[in-house]
Structures are given as structure tokens and as C-alpha cells.
Amino acid sequence: MAIEDVLWPDDLAFMARHWEGLxxxxxxxxxxxxxxHERNRTRTNKTYDTSVLVPLIDGLYGQMPPELFREAGWAVVDSSALTVGETVDALLALTWPARSEFGQS
Structure with a gap:
């Protein structure tokens, strides 16, 4: 199962209660x-004008550098040149250590 959201590394501790046992x-x-921006511009699955997301994309982009996530132990995948299928393949190809305890003390 995959869950897509905008999270920062510190959010995992808060979210852990929802993922207990996973x-x-x-x-x-x-x-x-x-x-x-190009992906936002060409979306067809939204019922609103996606240009309203431009300031949000700009604001979040600088706040979420990949290095911040790598340092917190997250896997990082650059999907800039990947199709959706290739991104899924990249995710499935990731190797992981034994059971992850993100956000759990």
C-alpha cells in the first residue's frame, strides 16, 4: 500500500499512531x-483551475529539499524524468533495512 501526502520527517512521529503495526x-x-509546474499545468484530473496551486508549489519546493529527507533516513526518488510506471518501478526496486520504526519510540 502507498499513501501520498505532503509530510516532513518530523510528521512521522505524529502519524505513527495511525500506522501502528504497519x-x-x-x-x-x-x-x-x-x-x-509542468505536471501541475497539464493535470486533467482536477475539477478546478490548477494555476491556483502555483504559489503553493513555489512555497513548498524550497522548504522540502531532498537532503532534509535523506538525513532523516527517508528514501529519495527523483521522478523528474520518469513516467508514472517508471516511478512505481523505482519505488519497488528500493532496498530497505529490516522493519522500519519511523516515528516510533
Missing amino acids: DVRPVRLYTTLEVA
């Missing part, structure tokens, strides 16, 4: 800012 493997998917 083997959580956090991954930071990212793209270049240009690709993020």
Missing part, C-alpha cells in the same frame, strides 16, 4: 521545480 517506509518523491 511497516512504514517513507519516501520523498521529488522533481525539478520546472517539472512540478
